[in-house]
Amino acid sequence: ETSLWCMLNILLAGMNPFYFHAVNVILHCLVTLVLMYTCDKAVFKDCRLAFVTALFFAVHPIHTEAVTGIVGRADVLACLLFLLAFLSYNRSVDQLYVGEHFPPTASPLFLLLSLFLGTCAMLVKETGVTVFGVCLVYDFFSLSYNGLKLRNGGIQQRPVRPAVSPGCGSPPVPLSGRENGKQQRLAHRGTWSSCHPEEQPSGGLPVPSRAIWAIRSYLTANNNQNFLYTARPFLKRAALVISYVILVLYFRLWIMGGSMPMFSEQDNPASFSPYLLTRFLTYSYLLAFNAWLLLAPITLCYDWQVGSIPLVESIWDVRNLATVFLVLVMTLLSLHCIAAFKKLEHKEVLVGLLFLVFPFIPASNLFFRVGFVVAERVLYMPSMGYCILFVHGLKKLSTWLNKWRITVPTLFALLLLLFSWKTVKQNEIWLSRESLFSSGVKTLPHNAKVHYNYANFLKDQGRNIEAIYHYKTALKLYPRHASALNNLGTLTKDVVEAKDYYRRALQLNPQHNRALFNLGNLLKADWALCWLNHDRLSVGLILKWHFKTCAIKTWFFWS
Missing domain, CATH: 1.25.40.10 (Tetratricopeptide repeat domain)
Structure with missing residues (x-):
């Protein structure tokens, strides 16, 4: 599909490079707008935080290669289709349902549209197929948490109004599940803050204890119920999506002749190392290195091959500390996500982790060999998750920062200026x-x-x-x-x-x-x-x- 876009670009504007770059910039603006809409509707439920996330994403220096380089159009276009597929899947599930079961499928049309958009994202860039994994995990852990909150008292139900009676002698007509859930949401709209519902009694516990408490509460709430019965709507969607993904991947491999692309040692030296320990340590360090590029994009280059990052050949290499630190951070974020399972805050961490981890899996060397060591353009999609987690962290730190007379807007404005300056400098590098x-x-x-x-x-x-x-x-x-x-x-x-x-x-x-x-x-x-x-x-x-x-x-x- 990227080739079709380039052919259309040539037909409309010829080989003038200005129009190629202009199309990339327009696509980047569209991705930013769709990301802001996604954060507002499915993550923060707050337009201000969604705007801050989109603004931070728009000026991140790591996007320079993807937006400025013509070859990066595949990453930008795949990211746009990725977000649209995620929104379509989210729209296909009944958002008003609050009950004992997983939410049913409200619109099969949007579910099919999600499959189509995800396929288009995969055809543009292989990483686009990860949107299906993001949708399923988000469906299981986020869309289903309404029922968990209802069973554990996360939503304190007010007395439901009497059932409507059609006549004096007629029996009362019970409310449907959707109407009942809608009334419960309306009843507590005023009791929730703009970002979070009421705090749970376990809020004072440390993060690991709260995570264990949340898992135990979830298991206790389901031990007297038939999980297969309550999860039947989700299992139907998951079976459809997984079957479709297997079929699409098989078709993709068939087009490629049943084999993966071949690369040389010059492209990816670590994958050609005869020692398993060297490959494992190097791949693990590369994960931390990519995370550092997102966190502090100070040293950026258009090519990271052939000696840019030496192999990690020993467990005593000091670079392994970066790997250990990354594992600790990801573990704490996961525990924090589980501990906040009954809060809207859970969605922020969950979507941030999903958008950060899943799109990067195909480029991680964990499942198959890739043709590069580090490529800044492949971080375009994972950077969405990083921006969501960053804004979530700023919000959590706001109380601590105010004690030192440092406001969050001041800190964010300073960081925004630094990132904008770095992005301008990187674009000057790509001028010729x-x-x-x-x-x-x-x-x-x-x-x-x-x-x-x-x-x-x-x-x-x-x-x-x-x-x-x-x-x-x-x-x-x-x-x-x-x-x-x-x-x-x-x-x-x-x-x-x-x-x-x-x-x-x-x-x-x-x-x-x-x-x-x-x-x-x-x-x-x-x-x-x-x-x-x-x-x-x-x-x-x-x-x-x-x-x-x-x-x-x-x-x-x-x-």
Whole structure:
């Protein structure tokens, strides 16, 4: 679908890059508006907090690559479809129902629309399929908490008005479940604060104790009931969604030929490590590293491959402390979510965690290999969850901050200015090819890939001496860079040295077409000399180059 959007962009505005960027900015604005609506209706129930969340999301510097780069349109568009699918699923469930059972499906049409939008999100970007997991978990833990509150006294029911009697001698007509639930909500609309319902008696307990208390209350409330019967509406929706997702994923794998994409060690060094401990520690640290990019986007770069983040090969590596800290924070957030199960606050933490964790799972290397170490554009969708949790944290800290005469608006305004300034600076970096590649060399001088890209730019500009320097720097950092060897061969004036570069490139990658083509061109003039000297390798390369050239010409002729 992203290709279709780009084709439509070309048909309407040609190849002018301004319109490509303008469409990305418009999509980013749409995502921000839909996120604000989602937070208002399904998270905070407060338009002010929803606006603050959307504002924080709009200026986050981590979005620069996704919004400014053309390739990032897939992430922005998938995020928009992700939110629309979530809203459609939320709309399909009866929001007015408060009773002993899980809420029924009020609109099958919106449920089918959610499946369609989720499929479109997956076609745009593979991470879009995670919206189905978000919807099911949100359905189970959030939409069903009305019944738990009713059973445990979270909603103190006022006496229900007498049933309406159609006549003097007729029996009273009982109210429907929806009408009864609606009356209960209206009865307590005035007793709730703008953000939270009444506090529970366990509010003074520490978070782990409150979490255990909430789980025990939930189990006690259900021990005398048939769970399969009460959860039947949810189980029907879950069965439909899970069956559909399995079918869609099978179709996706069938299109890909039944195999996952192949990547090289240069793309993801950790996945090629022969040691399980190294892979586990590195993958775990990368989770903490991505979380740090969301929390403090200070060091940003367009490419994090080839030496940017060394492997974590020992449990004594100090970087493991970041992993442990991340585990502690996520554990405390989960316990806090469980402890606040009977409050509206529960939704804030729940949706924040779901939006943060689920969209990042496909890029985490936990289930299959991905073609990058760190990519800032894949954090576009998880950043929604981070913004929700951040605003929730600011609200919780408001009392403590006021004691020190520091108001929350002041702190947020300061952070908003810092993030806006960083975003403007990052957009200046993305203004041109030279500024982008030169900034990569300054930001990550130990990254071989950024030196290689900058050398390519210098080569295209005719600055060959500088290009050779950066090609050699890339080879010092990553000696197995076949493309750098090939490009060095094209810049050197010594034929013997050029042949050596091409041969070394082919030893590292026998399928490197450009090195094969360039070496064949050099050896073409030496055909007779190679034959007389019995240089079978050179003759074989010449023949292979000749046949491949003929095949390319034949393909162009018939196409």
